[in-house]
Amino acid sequence: MSAEIAKKREELEQVKELARSLLRQPGGSTSPAYRAASRKMSELATEIAAMETEQHRKDDPLESMTIDELRSHYEAKEKEYGAMSGRDFRTITELTRIADRIRQKEEENESNG
Numbered sequence: 001m002s003a004e005i006a007k008k009r010e011e012l013e014q015v016k017e018l019a020r021s022l023l024r025q026p027g028g029s030t031s032p033a034y035r036a037a038s039r040k041m042s043e044l045a046t047e048i049a050a051m052e053t054e055q056h057r058k059d060d061p062l063e064s065m066t067i068d069e070l071r072s073h074y075e076a077k078e079k080e081y082g083a084m085s086g087r088d089f090r091t092i093t094e095l096t097r098i099a100d101r102i103r104q105k106e107e108e109n110e111s112n113g
Contacts, residue, residue, distance in 0.1 A: 066105075
């Protein structure tokens with residue numbers, strides 16, 4: 001987890017604690033301060049989710065592969081799956097991800113010229 005995500009999580013926990021304390025006060029859930037804290041919690045949670053998604057995307061080895069490398073990887077996984085007895089849903093999912101990435105790269109190539 002990156003330091004920036006950790007910092008945002010810490011900030012979110014602080015805002016949650018503030019919101020909890022505001023709820024204990026008279027008129028807590030209707031107070032402007034509680035509503036502002038609630039909005040801030042939503043904003044922070046959204047930012048964290050986006051940052052984690054981007055971090056995961058950067059960690060995806062399929063992102064850096066060429067179409068030919070993806071096809072080779074797909075064929076290797078397909079052979080691996082064919083050698084198994086029964087169904088392996090993780091391999092099926094991986095094959096689907098690779099095929100989707102191949103399609104996406106081909107579409108990018110077509111649209112770029």
